[in-house]
Amino acid sequence: MKKLILGTAALALSAGMAMADTVRMGTEGAYAPWNFVNDAGEIDGFERELGDELCKRAGLTCEWVKNDWDSIIPNLVSGNYDTIIAGMSITDERDEVIDFTQPYTPPDPSAYVALSADVDLAGGVVTAQANTIQAAFVAEQGWTLVEFATPEETVAAVRNGEADAVLADQSFLDTVVGDGLVMLERKEQIGGGVGMGLRESDGELRGKFDTAIQSMKDDGTLNTMIAKWEVSSQW
Structure with missing residues (x-):
């Protein structure tokens, strides 16, 4: 019985070490x-x-x-x-x-996407994904900020009129422009x-x-x- 207990403990230790070698x-x-x-x-x-x-x-x-x-x-x-x-x-x-x-x-430039190239960022509503550097930047400007949990929701908010523009990494917004959405010339270098x-x-x-x-x-x-x-x- 003692050998069985020791063997079980050794197996548990071995399994723990194996798990530690796998990085999630x-x-x-x-x-x-x-x-x-x-x-x-x-x-x-x-x-x-x-x-x-x-x-x-x-x-x-x-x-x-x-x-x-x-x-x-x-x-x-x-x-x-x-x-x-x-x-x-x-x-x-x-x-x-x-x-x-x-x-x-x-640092990846942050960009704005909107339904119109002449959108008024300071006077409108800007959306960004929650807990991002872009959301923090909009808040620091004193603009009206609406946050969403996912990037897709921020883009949808612009399409359906809940927000006037979305601020996000330019590389992400490059994948969504078109079909009525345009990228503004203004960029932000943050992060x-x-x-x-x-x-x-x-x-x-x-x-x-x-x-x-x-x-x-x-x-x-x-x-x-x-x-x-x-x-x-x-x-």
Whole structure:
């Protein structure tokens, strides 16, 4: 019986170690071309390709977890997954709660899409996805802000007249312009680039991803991937 108990304990320890070797990559799956769910029901996009390559270079086994944006940081902190790789801009406010790797893309310009090119942003209603740098920017301007949980809802709000314009990453808005929606000439440069978010206690894991990101910058692979998906300017 004693040997059986010891054997069970050893198996439990072994299973725990195996689980620890699998890194769970949390993403939104709703922000093309950064991350989205394809027709096969799988996570796809720039960050899926990037994340898989980073895990390969870091010698890690990774699996993907889809999570809504509004709870993506709390669920990282609570342990539902081990990283956030979801087009998340590095900000001082977020850095107080979680840690970030070095950025894997430079800051992406934020743009406006509306039904008319002469929309009055200051006098109208501007929508943005909740808990984003764009929502914070609109609020700081003192403009009327309407927030929604998903990017699709912000675009729908412009189409149905609930908002006059939507502010989001230009790379995302590039995928929705047309069919009556136009992009305004005005752009905003906000945020400090996009990086992977990790728990503050996971310094070793952050170091592995930092090294992998740097290696992709050094050999040009990252710029090639950025150009393929057209998510931002290159390094």
